[in-house]
Amino acid sequence: MNVRLLLLESTLLFLSREAFNRAGLSATTQQRNKCTWAQLINQMWLTAPTCVIICIPCVYIWLHLLSPVDEKFHAQYQFACYAMALSCVIELCAEAPSFVTQVFCFVRLRIVLNTLHILVRSAVFLWIVINDKSVAINAFAIAQLMSAATIILGNYGFFYFYIWRINQNKEKEVKSNGNPNMIDSMNDFPFKKISDFLPGVLKNEGHFLNSELQVLTLSFVKQGVLKQILTEGEKYVMSVSPVLSFSEQATYDVVNNLGSLAARFIFRPIEDSSYFFFTQTIARDIELHKQSRDEVTQAAKVLQNLSLAVTSIGLLALTFGQSYSHTLLLLYGGADFVSGGLPERLLQWHCLAIYFLAINGITEGYMFATNTSKDIDKYNYLMAIFSISFLILSYILTSFLGPVGFIFANCINMFCRICYSTRFIYRQYQPTGLKPLHGLLPGKWFFTTLIITGITCKYSAYYCTSLMLHLFYGFSSVVCCLVVWSIENSELVKMSWQYGRHIKTD
Numbered sequence: 001m002n003v004r005l006l007l008l009e010s011t012l013l014f015l016s017r018e019a020f021n022r023a024g025l026s027a028t029t030q031q032r033n034k035c036t037w038a039q040l041i042n043q044m045w046l047t048a049p050t051c052v053i054i055c056i057p058c059v060y061i062w063l064h065l066l067s068p069v070d071e072k073f074h075a076q077y078q079f080a081c082y083a084m085a086l087s088c089v090i091e092l093c094a095e096a097p098s099f100v101t102q103v104f105c106f107v108r109l110r111i112v113l114n115t116l117h118i119l120v121r122s123a124v125f126l127w128i129v130i131n132d133k134s135v136a137i138n139a140f141a142i143a144q145l146m147s148a149a150t151i152i153l154g155n156y157g158f159f160y161f162y163i164w165r166i167n168q169n170k171e172k173e174v175k176s177n178g179n180p181n182m183i184d185s186m187n188d189f190p191f192k193k194i195s196d197f198l199p200g201v202l203k204n205e206g207h208f209l210n211s212e213l214q215v216l217t218l219s220f221v222k223q224g225v226l227k228q229i230l231t232e233g234e235k236y237v238m239s240v241s242p243v244l245s246f247s248e249q250a251t252y253d254v255v256n257n258l259g260s261l262a263a264r265f266i267f268r269p270i271e272d273s274s275y276f277f278f279t280q281t282i283a284r285d286i287e288l289h290k291q292s293r294d295e296v297t298q299a300a301k302v303l304q305n306l307s308l309a310v311t312s313i314g315l316l317a318l319t320f321g322q323s324y325s326h327t328l329l330l331l332y333g334g335a336d337f338v339s340g341g342l343p344e345r346l347l348q349w350h351c352l353a354i355y356f357l358a359i360n361g362i363t364e365g366y367m368f369a370t371n372t373s374k375d376i377d378k379y380n381y382l383m384a385i386f387s388i389s390f391l392i393l394s395y396i397l398t399s400f401l402g403p404v405g406f407i408f409a410n411c412i413n414m415f416c417r418i419c420y421s422t423r424f425i426y427r428q429y430q431p432t433g434l435k436p437l438h439g440l441l442p443g444k445w446f447f448t449t450l451i452i453t454g455i456t457c458k459y460s461a462y463y464c465t466s467l468m469l470h471l472f473y474g475f476s477s478v479v480c481c482l483v484v485w486s487i488e489n490s491e492l493v494k495m496s497w498q499y500g501r502h503i504k505t506d
Helices: 004-025 037-044 047-064 071-092 095-103 107-131 133-172 211-240 246-259 261-281 293-333 342-370 373-401 404-432 436-440 444-463 467-488 490-505
Strands: none
Touching (some): 004 037, 004 047, 004 071, 004 261, 037 095, 047 071, 071 133, 095 107, 246 293, 293 404, 293 436, 373 404, 467 490
């Protein structure tokens, strides 16, 4: 379920949605004059039929070409593959309102719907499995279908109510409580009824689809295939070839999911928000020194601050992950799970991958947000090389290093991508005199504190017999590092504090 079926889901959703979504978000203020909302909605609805087309070969591959499953689970596995494909198509039918929530920054809605999606899937799965453990795979498939239906109902239900409130306020011409709120401030909201989210309904004076946006989408399609291989490459290798036993696959998947929590809950939201900001601030087809100096300076400052923040988080994870991987896994899975040392080694090396992941997410995200279609096509060839190299490295390294080889291959791959994206940023900003890449370099006092506290905690891990005392050392060390970082970057902390209070006041 966690390796094979979720890999099918991520493959279908990523290949069907990523290119259309990124191209749509790239409709900057200058480009929006050429691209109407009707064309954007029509574009988002292309994701569902695209998913249907991709489902045909993918489901066939998952059923007939991957390494076989046990005969007693074959019927459940077959049903689950079809159910995962159907759930992806259902989820993409809500891509239009989901895209609108991104553009108009309905952050709370996205958080609520994502949480509800997970809760429904978990609750349905547990309810079925507790009654009958033998149908676990069927339960997983049914839970996936129910959670996809939740996304449909949640998105369309919210905007039905939201549009009704807007229309009601316009008719009464009365503001709620006399103060501006979310409803009152959306005078530029282009949708008048819920059916406007359907393809071809919203009034459009131009063509059904925007030709320039389609060119950009095709560029992202090529890139998306390669990026998916790089993102889920180890699972493809595990599914196709027997380089790891099922036990090692399960161990790797659990540790990888734990190590990816930082990427999912910290780095991913930052990357999504920054990508949208950079697409709206920097024009793709105009050199930086020919654009507004204020906007370019603002983008450089934001890139520098974000790079500093995610790099510092990555260094914290790398430093304390070496001393507390065993403790975390012991608390999570118990003594039997950590026996043998493989889970601990995996998580320790995965902390290095988190550091590279933090840097790569911001730098590559900025590059994608500001690249021209021609530059993206050029990078696609390089991504092809990265993808092939990653698969080859994964197979070779896992042959004699076991599951740790996947992490090594991923680190090497991300390091190469970081080198390319930072070179692009350096050359782009060189004529302006701005240096946003300085954010990738940690402060000397923060770095020194990390080394000292890291050595102290490592010593504690070997010689401290009390778990609570070891945890106290770690907590104190993290607090010490954060205090030093805050003092060294006092201006950034002050600016973030003022911005947070401003948002809270609004």
